[in-house]
Amino acid sequence: MPAPLPPLHHQPLTPPQPPMRLRAVALAVLVHVGLIGALVVGMNLKRPPEPVMEAELWSALPEQAAPAAPSEPEVAEPPPPPPPPPPPAPAPAPEPEPAPPAPQPPPPAAPPAPEPPPPPPPPPEPDPKLVLEQKKREQEAQRKREQELARKREEEKRLQEQRKQQELEQKRLEDERKKEEERRKEQERKQQEERRKKEQERQKAQAEAKKKAEAEAKKKAEAEAKKKAEAEAQQKAEAEAKKKAAAEAKKKADAEAKKREAQEAEARRQAELRRIQNMAGLAGASGGARATGTAAQSSGPSAGWGNKVKAVVRPNIIYPAAIIGNPEARVEVKMDATGRITSKRLVKSSGNAAWDQAVLRALDKTQVLPKDNGKVITPVTLVFTPHD
Incomplete structure (x- = not known):
């Protein structure tokens, strides 16, 4: 008859055991029980048999024997072993032989040994x-006992399995913690690497920007220096050109002034020569017109020529109204055969520059002077005053 299986206890940390596992556990328990029984039997076979004594009590009257108690039969204790014999006394040392003693009477006879007790009656046959x-x-x-042993072993196995499951769970949790720690460290390492790369890129971009800015600043400075040098060179060239032009203009002006002075000197000389000739050839002959001009010639001007000159020149004279006095400006005028003024020269200033310039501008505007009876008198000195 197979031993009943122990009751299954609820295990909070382990999954329910399958039927095949319970069958294997029961088979293992039976094998262990068989081994233990074999060991017990072997030990009992090697143990010497203990003497067992049974005794029955009989009453005076024959009565039916009471049923034996369910308890195990009492085993009579074996008699104690006899004490060991005393060790023999050591032999005494030999002494000198004494004198032979007197004969003693023989010892009394030993009493007879007691009769052994009668053997006990044979034990009754067990029921x-x-x-x-x-x-x-x-x-x-x-x-x-085997069930209890199997239960204890099963409980021990269950506890071992529970401890194993707990250890596995702890190991799993520890592995997960280690993996999480490694993942966190790896993430931190990646973040640090990313920050390092970003910092390197930022520094590189900053260095490139700085290098570019320095290059642009250098290029700009070189361009500005070149532009400044070109401007300075241009200014220097312009200054030199102006200086050269001014020198040439001054030289030309000086030459023209010298030429003009020479021409004016020659004209004055010729006019003075003609005046002297006229005064010498025509004593007392003169002609003139105040504010419009005066001319002397071999035949003498007509009476109305001065009014004609006044009529064409006077409207072109523009001067300030506030002129103190009546200054006189003398202008020498040269004309061609048509009467067009070819040149003019201020022979004598009136002392008022505004009046002198007004007279010269009026002659420029007039351009052509009227002829005197179809003749042109040139050169001629005209006298102009603000008030006739």
Whole structure:
């Protein structure tokens, strides 16, 4: 009859055990029980049999024997072993032989040994029912012991499995923690690497920007220096050109002034020569017109020529009204055959520059002077005053 399986306890940390596992556990328990039984039997076989004594009590009247108690039969204690014999006394040292003693009387005879007690009566035959019940009780006790042993082993195995599961769970949690720690460290390492790369890129971009700015600043400075040098060179060239032009203009002006002075000197000389000739050839002959001009010639001007000159020149004279006095400006005028004025020269200033310039501008505007009876008198000195 197979031993009943122990009750299953609820395990909070382990999954339910499959039926095949329970069957294997039961088989292992039975094997272990068999081994333990074999060991017990072997030990009992090696142990020497202990003497067992049984005794029965008989009453005076024949009565039916009471049923034996279910408890195990009492085993009589074996008699104590006899004490060991005392060790022999050591032999005394030899002494000198004394004188032979006197003969002693013989010792008394030993008393006869006591008769041994009669052997005990043979033990009664055991009751087969009692023997069977005793055997059943022993088997039941053995079965309970085996069940308890199997239960303890199963409990120990369950506890070991529980500890193993807990250890596995702890290991799993520790592995997860280590993995999480490694993942966190790897993430931190990646973040640090990314920050390092960004910092390197930023520094590189900053260095490139600085280099570019320095290059642009250098290029700009060179361009400005070149522009400044070109401007300075241009200014220097312009200054030199102006200086050269001014020198040439001054030289030309000086030459023209010298030429003009020479021409004016020659004209004055010729006019003075003609005046002297006229005065010498025509004593007392003169002609003139105040504010419009005066001319002397071999035949003398007509009476109305001065009014004609006044009529064409006077409207072109523009001067400030506030002129103090009546200054006189003398202008020498040269004309071609048509009467067009070819040149003019201020022979004598009136002392008022505004009046002198007004007279010269009026002659420029007039351009052509009227002829005197179809003749042109040139050169001629005209006298102009603000007030006639």
